[in-house]
Amino acid sequence: MIGDLDITLTTNGALLARKARALRDAGLKRVTVSLDALDDATFRAMNDVDFPVAGVLAGIDAAAEVGLAPIKINAVVKRGVNEHAIVDLARRFRGTGHSVRFIEYMDVGHTNGWRMDDVVPAAEIVRRIDAEWPVEPIDAAYTGEVAERWHYRDGAGEVGVIASVTQAFCRDCTRARLSTDGKLYNCLFATGGCDLRALVRGNYPDGELDAAIAAVWRMRVDHYSELRSANTARLPKIEMSYIGG
Numbered sequence: 124m125i126g127d128l129d130i131t132l133t134t135n136g137a138l139l140a141r142k143a144r145a146l147r148d149a150g151l152k153r154v155t156v157s158l159d160a161l162d163d164a165t166f167r168a169m170n171d172v173d174f175p176v177a178g179v180l181a182g183i184d185a186a187a188e189v190g191l192a193p194i195k196i197n198a199v200v201k202r203g204v205n206e207h208a209i210v211d212l213a214r215r216f217r218g219t220g221h222s223v224r225f226i227e228y229m230d231v232g233h234t235n236g237w238r239m240d241d242v243v244p245a246a247e248i249v250r251r252i253d254a255e256w257p258v259e260p261i262d263a264a265y266t267g268e269v270a271e272r273w274h275y276r277d278g279a280g281e282v283g284v285i286a287s288v289t290q291a292f293c294r295d296c297t298r299a300r301l302s303t304d305g306k307l308y309n310c311l312f313a314t315g316g317c318d319l320r321a322l323v324r325g326n327y328p329d330g331e332l333d334a335a336i337a338a339v340w341r342m343r344v345d346h347y348s349e350l351r352s353a354n355t356a357r358l359p360k361i362e363m364s365y366i367g368g
């Protein structure tokens with residue numbers, strides 16, 4: 124914690140093996156690592172990256188070693204591409220204390236060519252894991268937690284599923300996002316953001332800044348996932364790479 128801020132980092136893990144210690148020393152407490160498969164071919168196909176999955180696994184180990192744990196592993200599941208990774212990833216991280224969170228494939232931005240048929244519903248993901256290692260649901264760790272938690276009945280830890288398409292949770296969403304150019308976005312699917320940089324540079328007293336940011340959040344009308352349909356995929360949206368997941 125820095126002040127009353129809980130600073131965590133979501134990363135593709137490419138540099139984590141080298142940077143974990145420096146990040147921990149700088150005050151970071153936890154990391155979430157995106158990892159959609161354990162085999163290189165599927166990993167690269169899902170992520171369009173040119174680094175090997177082994178580097179990400181080494182990064183996860185390095186992060187755990189310096190105490191950035193327990194680690195959350197985020198895996199997006201896409202029909203026909205990495206369904207096999209559901210059981211692979213569950214097996215790899217069972218018993219490690221880390222939690223894999225399987226995320227339904229979403230229509231973020233425009234570049235991923237999303238179709239509803241690409242979505243593997245969270246209920247099916249849970250069924251596939253349960254068939255290998257029986258699981259049961261457990262309570263959310265905190266209000267507004269987006270992942271449904273399931274723990275292994277044999278005590279080997281837990282997994283999560285994020286049913287952002289089949290069971291939208293916009294009502295409880297607390298995720299504001301800040302772009303690198305200082306815009307505050309109220310939703311992953313927003314078409315525009317509030318220019319926070321201009322507010323910060325406007326020399327307002329802290330209290331006024333707080334109130335202005337709170338007002339932006341209070342007046343938000345975003346609930347994209349609750350309205351999602353095949354047609355909304357074509358609406359203008361910000362790209363995920365611009366504001367983070």
Ligand code: SF4
Binds near residue numbers: 292294297298312
């Ligand atoms: S669609 Fe927007 S409001 Fe709904 S859960 Fe996702 S980020 Fe939150």
